[in-house]
Amino acid sequence: MIDFINESRNIFNYAQEKRRDFHRHPELGFKEIRTSKIIEKELQKLGLEVKPGIGGTGVIGLLEGYRKYPVVLLRFDMDALPIQEENEVDYVSRNKGVMHACGHDGHMAIGLSVAKLLSQYKNEIPGTIKFVFQPAEEGLGGALAMIEGGVLKDPKPNYSLAMHLWNEENIGWIGVTEGPAMAASETFNIHITGKGGHGASPHQTVDPIYIAAQIINTLQSIVSRNIDPLKTGVVSVTSVHGGDTFNVIPQYVELSGTIRTFDRETRELVLKRFKEIVRGIIKTFNAEVEISIEDVTPAVINDEIVSKNILQMARNLFPKYKVVNDVITMGSEDMAYMMKDIPGCYMFVGSSNPERGLTAKHHHPKFDFDEQALSIGTALMSSAAILILGMEDNN
Ligand SMILES: [Zn+2]
Ligand SMILES: [Zn+2]
Incomplete structure (x- = not known):
C-alpha cells in the first residue's frame, strides 16, 4: 500500500518550486511554449513516454504499471489569463498583463507531483496512467484541440479524472459530486x-x-x-x-x-x-x-460509479476533512468534452485560507491559494488513479 499522504508531503518542496516557477512565467492559451517544455522535460526525467505538441502546446506522458490495461487519463490545464497581477509575492508574474489567476499553475505542479510520486511505485499501478497537460482551458478550445490531436486514442482511456483548486472553499474541504458537477x-x-x-x-x-x-x-x-x-x-x-x-x-x-x-x-x-x-x-x-x-x-457529468468510489476513498484518506458530494457550479469546463466519452470524475480541492489572507476568488488580480492544497491534490489524484485502475478487479 502506498502512503499517499506522506509521499505527497515528501515532495511538497518539488510541487511548490514548480508551482512558483509556472506562476512567475504565465502563458496564455495555446502559447504555453515555455510551460510545455518544462513539463516535457520533467516527465522525461521520470522515465515516462512523452508526446509533446498534441493539439498545439499539449503534452501527454504515459506511465505504465505492472500491466497495460485499463488506462486512466489524468488531465491538468496549463493556461494563464490576460490579467495584471496585483499580488506582492516574490513569485509574482513577470509577464506583464498575464497571470495564473485560476490556479492552473497549481494543477500543473500537482500533475508533475503525481507523476513523480507514482513513477516510484510502478509495480503497484494496475494499468496505465495517461498524464494529459492541456493548453487553453479558458474558453479557447484546448480540450477539443487535444481530442483532434488524438489524446483519446492510442491507448484509449477507460476512465478520466481531473480536478480544480477551489478558492470558494477553505483548505481541508474536498468536493466529489456524483452526477452533474459543472454547467x-x-x-x-x-x-x-x-x-x-x-x-x-x-x-x-x-x-x-x-x-x-x-x-x-x-x-x-x-x-x-x-x-x-x-x-x-x-x-x-x-x-x-x-x-x-x-x-x-x-x-x-x-x-x-x-x-x-x-x-x-x-x-x-x-x-x-x-x-x-x-x-x-x-x-x-x-x-x-x-x-x-x-x-x-457540454456539462461536466461525473460518472456515478467512479465518483462514488472516489468519494468513499477521499473520506478514508482525509478523515478530518470536510468531504462533500453536493458541489455543483454554474461555471463550465472543457474537460466535459473528454468526459462525454470517457466515464470519469471532476473533483474540487478547497484552497483558500482566510487566516493567511488567501481569499481572492478565481480570475481576480489578487488570486492566490494555500500551497498546502498542492499536497492534498497530489494525494487525492494519485490515490484516485490507483483506485480507479483497480476498480474492476474488486467487482
Ligand atoms: Zn478559470
Ligand atoms: Zn480554471
Missing part, C-alpha cells in the same frame, strides 16, 4: 437592426435601444417562469452596445451574453424560449434581428 455553457449574440433617427423624433424611428431593453428584461422570465423551479439555469446578458451620442437614436444595438444549464431538456427549453422571446419582441416592434448561439462546452 453546459453557450454564448449568444443578438444583433438588432432598427431605424435610426433624431432623438427628439422617436415616432419616426424603430428604436433598437428600447427594443433591447424589452429583450433584456423578458429573457429573465426564462429562468423565473419557464424552467422547473427545482431545476436550474442562467441567462445573463453581459454586454450591451449601441448609440454614440445623446440626440441620435441609433440604427443598431448588439447584445451578448451566456447561457448555463445542466440537463438536456432544460437546455433545449432555454434555447427554444430564448429564440421565441427575441424574435417575438423584434416582430412586435418591426425591427430585424440576427441571433447566433454558440456551444462552448
Whole structure:
C-alpha cells in the first residue's frame, strides 16, 4: 500500500518550486511554449513516454504499471489569463498583463507531483496512467484541440479524472459530486437592426435601444417562469452596445451574453424560449434581428460509479476533512468534452485560507491559494488513479 499522504508531503518542496516557477512565467492559451517544455522535460526525467505538441502546446506522458490495461487519463490545464497581477509575492508574474489567476499553475505542479510520486511505485499501478497537460482551458478550445490531436486514442482511456483548486472553499474541504458537477455553457449574440433617427423624433424611428431593453428584461422570465423551479439555469446578458451620442437614436444595438444549464431538456427549453422571446419582441416592434448561439462546452457529468468510489476513498484518506458530494457550479469546463466519452470524475480541492489572507476568488488580480492544497491534490489524484485502475478487479 502506498502512503499517499506522506509521499505527497515528501515532495511538497518539488510541487511548490514548480508551482512558483509556472506562476512567475504565465502563458496564455495555446502559447504555453515555455510551460510545455518544462513539463516535457520533467516527465522525461521520470522515465515516462512523452508526446509533446498534441493539439498545439499539449503534452501527454504515459506511465505504465505492472500491466497495460485499463488506462486512466489524468488531465491538468496549463493556461494563464490576460490579467495584471496585483499580488506582492516574490513569485509574482513577470509577464506583464498575464497571470495564473485560476490556479492552473497549481494543477500543473500537482500533475508533475503525481507523476513523480507514482513513477516510484510502478509495480503497484494496475494499468496505465495517461498524464494529459492541456493548453487553453479558458474558453479557447484546448480540450477539443487535444481530442483532434488524438489524446483519446492510442491507448484509449477507460476512465478520466481531473480536478480544480477551489478558492470558494477553505483548505481541508474536498468536493466529489456524483452526477452533474459543472454547467453546459453557450454564448449568444443578438444583433438588432432598427431605424435610426433624431432623438427628439422617436415616432419616426424603430428604436433598437428600447427594443433591447424589452429583450433584456423578458429573457429573465426564462429562468423565473419557464424552467422547473427545482431545476436550474442562467441567462445573463453581459454586454450591451449601441448609440454614440445623446440626440441620435441609433440604427443598431448588439447584445451578448451566456447561457448555463445542466440537463438536456432544460437546455433545449432555454434555447427554444430564448429564440421565441427575441424574435417575438423584434416582430412586435418591426425591427430585424440576427441571433447566433454558440456551444462552448457540454456539462461536466461525473460518472456515478467512479465518483462514488472516489468519494468513499477521499473520506478514508482525509478523515478530518470536510468531504462533500453536493458541489455543483454554474461555471463550465472543457474537460466535459473528454468526459462525454470517457466515464470519469471532476473533483474540487478547497484552497483558500482566510487566516493567511488567501481569499481572492478565481480570475481576480489578487488570486492566490494555500500551497498546502498542492499536497492534498497530489494525494487525492494519485490515490484516485490507483483506485480507479483497480476498480474492476474488486467487482
Ligand atoms: Zn478559470
Ligand atoms: Zn480554471
